[in-house]
Amino acid sequence: DGGITQSPKYLFRKEGQNVTLSCEQNLNHDAMYWYRQDPGQGLRLIYYSQIVNDFQKGDIAEGYSVSREKKESFPLTVTSAQKNPTAFYLCASSVFSQSNTDTQYFGPGTRLTVL
Amino acid sequence: AQKVTQAQTEISVVEKEDVTLDCVYETRDTTYYLFWYKQPPSGELVFLIRRNSFDEQNEISGRYSWNFQKSTSSFNFTITASQVVDSAVYFCALSEVTSGTYKYIFGTGTRLKVLA
Numbered sequence: 001d002g003g004i005t006q007s008p009k010y011l012f013r014k015e016g017q018n019v020t021l022s023c024e025q026n027l028n029h030d031a032m033y034w035y036r037q038d039p040g041q042g043l044r045l046i047y048y049s050q051i052v053n054d055f056q057k058g059d060i061a062e063g064y065s066v067s068r069e070k071k072e073s074f075p076l077t078v079t080s081a082q083k084n085p086t087a088f089y090l091c092a093s094s095v096f097s098q099s100n101t102d103t104q105y106f107g108p109g110t111r112l113t114v115l
Numbered sequence: 116a117q118k119v120t121q122a123q124t125e126i127s128v129v130e131k132e133d134v135t136l137d138c139v140y141e142t143r144d145t146t147y148y149l150f151w152y153k154q155p156p157s158g159e160l161v162f163l164i165r166r167n168s169f170d171e172q173n174e175i176s177g178r179y180s181w182n183f184q185k186s187t188s189s190f191n192f193t194i195t196a197s198q199v200v201d202s203a204v205y206f207c208a209l210s211e212v213t214s215g216t217y218k219y220i221f222g223t224g225t226r227l228k229v230l231a
Contacts, residue, residue, distance in 0.1 A: 103150065
């Protein structure tokens with residue numbers, strides 16, 4: 001079955017530690033995205049990548065880093081510089097076209113809690 | 116500035132009632148896309164519909180229907196004969212065709228509770 005997988009589903013981290021969230025897709029999509037969701041709020045874009053070895057900052061990139069070495073994978077690292085990392089993180093992917101309006105499909109999410 | 120407003124934070128209905136979720140958007144672009152997603156308790160966002168700014172035809176899919184009105188910048192979502200399985204948070208989103216810049220703006224969501 002084609003889809004997007006995120007692991008782990010729940011993640012606990014101590015303050016001051018970096019942690020990496022995994023996102024893999026087998027939809028053959030070019031573009032991938034990371035969003036953060038806080039209670040009662042909409043999704044906010046952290047980073048996105050439209051092609052391998054290239055990525056762009058979203059609206060709230062500070063304290064996060066990404067890599068895109070393979071088309072299928074777009075891991076997100078939450079660094080110790082992120083002041084308030086406890087949140088629900090969603091990965092998405094889409095076909096990429098110049099119009100940037102293609103439908104995004106989402107993974108099941110990772111809930112990160114900083115202890 | 117681009118913006119999506121979902122003024123209804125939470126709605127509760129009894130099963131089999133009809134319910135409408137409101138979405139109002141702001142954009143300067145003439146070409147844009149609107150989306151609705153469903154987020155059940157499991158957390159994953161499920162895509163429901165995509166509509167471009169040039170197509171104002173209303174759409175119906177089973178118990179779901181969408182009313183797009185450019186004159187009022189609204190893209191409302193109606194569930195007919197609601198069921199308990201419809202309980203979820205629903206997000207409206209806007210995507211603009213802006214040269215060289217990616218934009219996908221989400222509203223804050225409406226939590227729908229369908230009571231048996």
